[in-house]
Amino acid sequence: MNEQAYASLYANTLLQDVIPFWMQHSGDASYGGYLTCLDRKGKTFDTDKFIWLQCRQVWCFSMLYNRVEQKQEWLDFALQGAEFLKKFGRDAQGNWYFSLTREGKPLVQPYNIFSDCFAAMAFGQLSQATQDKAHSEIAIHTYHNILKRQENPKGSYNKAFPGTRPLQSFALPMIMCNLILEMEHLLAPEEVDRIIQHGSRTVMDTFYQPDSGQILENVNEDGSFSDTFEGRLLNPGHALEAMWFIIDLAARTSDQPLIRKAVDISLNTLEYSWDRRYGGIFYFMDIKGHPPQALEWDQKLWWVHMETLISLLKGFLQTGDQRCWQWFEKVHDYCWTHFADPEYGEWYGYLNRRGEVLIPQKGGKWKGCFHVPRGLYQCWQTLDSIAEKSSTVTPQ
Amino acid sequence: MNEQAYASLYANTLLQDVIPFWMQHSGDASYGGYLTCLDRKGKTFDTDKFIWLQCRQVWCFSMLYNRVEQKQEWLDFALQGAEFLKKFGRDAQGNWYFSLTREGKPLVQPYNIFSDCFAAMAFGQLSQATQDKAHSEIAIHTYHNILKRQENPKGSYNKAFPGTRPLQSFALPMIMCNLILEMEHLLAPEEVDRIIQHGSRTVMDTFYQPDSGQILENVNEDGSFSDTFEGRLLNPGHALEAMWFIIDLAARTSDQPLIRKAVDISLNTLEYSWDRRYGGIFYFMDIKGHPPQALEWDQKLWWVHMETLISLLKGFLQTGDQRCWQWFEKVHDYCWTHFADPEYGEWYGYLNRRGEVLIPQKGGKWKGCFHVPRGLYQCWQTLDSIAEKSSTVTPQ
Numbered sequence: 050m051n052e053q054a055y056a057s058l059y060a061n062t063l064l065q066d067v068i069p070f071w072m073q074h075s076g077d078a079s080y081g082g083y084l085t086c087l088d089r090k091g092k093t094f095d096t097d098k099f100i101w102l103q104c105r106q107v108w109c110f111s112m113l114y115n116r117v118e119q120k121q122e123w124l125d126f127a128l129q130g131a132e133f134l135k136k137f138g139r140d141a142q143g144n145w146y147f148s149l150t151r152e153g154k155p156l157v158q159p160y161n162i163f164s165d166c167f168a169a170m171a172f173g174q175l176s177q178a179t180q181d182k183a184h185s186e187i188a189i190h191t192y193h194n195i196l197k198r199q200e201n202p203k204g205s206y207n208k209a210f211p212g213t214r215p216l217q218s219f220a221l222p223m224i225m226c227n228l229i230l231e232m233e234h235l236l237a238p239e240e241v242d243r244i245i246q247h248g249s250r251t252v253m254d255t256f257y258q259p260d261s262g263q264i265l266e267n268v269n270e271d272g273s274f275s276d277t278f279e280g281r282l283l284n285p286g287h288a289l290e291a292m293w294f295i296i297d298l299a300a301r302t303s304d305q306p307l308i309r310k311a312v313d314i315s316l317n318t319l320e321y322s323w324d325r326r327y328g329g330i331f332y333f334m335d336i337k338g339h340p341p342q343a344l345e346w347d348q349k350l351w352w353v354h355m356e357t358l359i360s361l362l363k364g365f366l367q368t369g370d371q372r373c374w375q376w377f378e379k380v381h382d383y384c385w386t387h388f389a390d391p392e393y394g395e396w397y398g399y400l401n402r403r404g405e406v407l408i409p410q411k412g413g414k415w416k417g418c419f420h421v422p423r424g425l426y427q428c429w430q431t432l433d434s435i436a437e438k439s440s441t442v443t444p445q
Numbered sequence: 446m447n448e449q450a451y452a453s454l455y456a457n458t459l460l461q462d463v464i465p466f467w468m469q470h471s472g473d474a475s476y477g478g479y480l481t482c483l484d485r486k487g488k489t490f491d492t493d494k495f496i497w498l499q500c501r502q503v504w505c506f507s508m509l510y511n512r513v514e515q516k517q518e519w520l521d522f523a524l525q526g527a528e529f530l531k532k533f534g535r536d537a538q539g540n541w542y543f544s545l546t547r548e549g550k551p552l553v554q555p556y557n558i559f560s561d562c563f564a565a566m567a568f569g570q571l572s573q574a575t576q577d578k579a580h581s582e583i584a585i586h587t588y589h590n591i592l593k594r595q596e597n598p599k600g601s602y603n604k605a606f607p608g609t610r611p612l613q614s615f616a617l618p619m620i621m622c623n624l625i626l627e628m629e630h631l632l633a634p635e636e637v638d639r640i641i642q643h644g645s646r647t648v649m650d651t652f653y654q655p656d657s658g659q660i661l662e663n664v665n666e667d668g669s670f671s672d673t674f675e676g677r678l679l680n681p682g683h684a685l686e687a688m689w690f691i692i693d694l695a696a697r698t699s700d701q702p703l704i705r706k707a708v709d710i711s712l713n714t715l716e717y718s719w720d721r722r723y724g725g726i727f728y729f730m731d732i733k734g735h736p737p738q739a740l741e742w743d744q745k746l747w748w749v750h751m752e753t754l755i756s757l758l759k760g761f762l763q764t765g766d767q768r769c770w771q772w773f774e775k776v777h778d779y780c781w782t783h784f785a786d787p788e789y790g791e792w793y794g795y796l797n798r799r800g801e802v803l804i805p806q807k808g809g810k811w812k813g814c815f816h817v818p819r820g821l822y823q824c825w826q827t828l829d830s831i832a833e834k835s836s837t838v839t840p841q
Binding site: 088095097146147156157160205206208209210213214277278337339342345347401402407409410413414 | 484490491493542543546550551552553554556601602604605606609610673674733735736738740741743744795797798803804805806809810
């Protein structure tokens with residue numbers, strides 16, 4: 050397939066398969082918001098509402114409206130989630146709960162700062178569509194709350210004994226590198242610049258370890274390696290996802306060395322974490338080769354692979370490195386053979402090491418309307434740019 | 446194999462394989478306590494100390510000393526763990542931390558009441574060996590602390606929003622049914638009786654659901670079914686383990702109907718959770734057939750199978766139900782073929798659904814010197830009793 054054929058496949062899958070799946074099955078007409086626990090065919094099997102997924106779906110439909118086409122039904126679908134979230138999603142301090150009942154009663158306390166990150170992302174993107182001050186205010190207030198909480202994100206729910214082994218975690222700085230672009234229209238340019246500088250330095254200098262060529266999930270406060278379960282942990286999907294966030298940031302100023310570094314890290318990570326026996330990317334690894342604590346370490350997860358496709362295409366667009374394109378085709382084949390469900394649409398989320406479907410559900414507590422549509426959109430757009438570029442440089 | 450041959454196999458594996466493995470590899474000569482993160486050959490790959498496992502190992506060596514043989518080296522090995530725990534294991538209120546560094550600095554706060562349960566068990570059993578008041582006082586103080594904390598075991602670390610979905614969890618009442626017998630010599634008979642009555646009623650009436658014949662992991666406060674992820678959860682290993690605790694309690698008063706019920710539940714659970722395709726018992730299931738949230742749901746874990754062997758043998762000893770013996774032979778074959786490691790000793794802990802070794806380590810954060818030796822001891826003793834009984838009833 051050439052770039053244009055790939056681009057069409059990604060666009061068509063997004064617009065004719067994945068988005069219709071969520072529009073048809075996930076709207077909660079009775080209570081608002083979305084039902085995300087959907088079986089293979091899209092039937093609801095549980096009604097709990099997880100803030101991550103509610104927010105991510107608001108973001109997704111707002112993004113489609115802003116960037117693909119101003120379809121009223123997409124905006125309405127985003128608004129139905131936003132209304133539910135506005136009413137029920139936060140405690141009195143504006144911290145976002147982790148989950149709610151179908152009707153909106155809080156189930157799990159706001160211990161998880163990523164709920165706030167995805168809320169800021171949702172209302173930031175939505176406010177671009179609606180120009181509604183109520184939406185931008187929620188985004189801005191939530192954003193400042195994240196900054197306030199970032200040194201101790203779990204607050205009183207943090208079970209680590211203070212001082213014994215203070216580790217820095219990769220997840221939040223990584224998410225900030227993406228969130229900041231979602232919030233850009235609502236923040237002062239200096240603030241955006243500050244976060245970008247700090248975020249990309251943290252990701253590329255603190256968590257990236259030149260010796261191994263890998264990004265660690267947790268490091269000591271001074272950035273050194275911690276030879277502990279947490280310190281040895283690799284989360285290749287996280288590292289690969291972060292690399293397209295970094296490429297996006299670096300592309301703003303055509304920072305070629307930073308782009309090159311991000312591409313090299315992507316390729317290293319992929320070489321390291323690709324399962325040579327059965328194909329696919331491992332979920333967790335231990336940098337010293339011990340087994341990670343998570344028993345699901347060898348499973349193949351949809352988001353890991355989708356984020357990898359994005360990084361490879363953005364890397365190829367920016368550098369023309371043929372290894373990116375070769376890996377893209379390999380990971381693409383794996384995904385389309387293993388994750389896609391041509392019969393009922395959308396992607397499976399969880400495969401065992403061999404690539405067999407472990408859990409046939411299309412949505413649950415962690416998988417919703419986010420990584421698949423965002424990835425399809427990002428790949429589609431990037432493939433279009435690659436096709437355009439190659440048609441410009443090719444002699445006519 | 447006959448009962449006597451099985452009994453010898455279990456005794457020999459305990460005394461010549463498993464106990465030597467832990468004595469040789471797990472003692473921390475530098476800092477006291479035990480190193481439990483051991484690779485396939487017994488080599489340490491991480492030095493964090495998990496209170497569950499420290500306590501369980503103290504219990505194990507105390508139990509061997511009390512019930513198998515008064516070997517000084519066993520008592521000394523128990524004491525080396527107990528000394529470390531006495532010094533470093535508790536906060537100022539006497540709550541047990543979840544984990545410590547190798548040197549004994551607290552790593553994870555006392556959010557987990559099972560740390561306290563296993564501490565009470567350890568010091569209770571040890572005090573029988575030492576008759577040392579310091580040991581019995583720790584056991585008794587910890588026991589009362591558990592009673593105080595049992596309504597909200599996670600305390601301020603509980604992330605459930607109060608009141609929205611108050612569920613009762615099976616784990617603590619189940620553990621109490623076993624702990625009470627470990628503590629019996631330290632408590633007033635009425636207290637023991639009260640806990641036994643309450644524990645066996647809770648397990649057998651509240652969590653056992655006659656319609657399905659299954660024990661649920663969580664139920665509503667009034668004991669009714671909660672159609673939620675937590676409420677639908679089955680943990681077959683828990684249910685099977687609990688049944689031998691109940692048989693032990695019922696055998697004290699020869700309560701035949703209770704024994705019969707426990708045996709029936711064991712057999713039902715096993716029929717329901719046995720993997721007909723690859724053999725072995727699933728780790729988690731959903732009573733409505735949805736996938737459980739835990740991605741490791743289809744894995745085969747050592748403790749689940751060991752606890753099942755105990756329940757089947759105790760059930761057979763008490764009732765003579767041939768199905769118990771048939772299942773015992775089937776589960777035994779599975780274990781000896783899949784979990785045992787004749788080359789380096791001890792058992793693997795984690796197999797994938799197909800029964801292939803997922804993680805070759807012999808110990809880690811959750812697997813230590815406990816389920817394998819306790820199970821081997823319990824099976825050995827029960828097989829001896831079965832053999833004795835059958836030689837008495839067989840005409841000479």
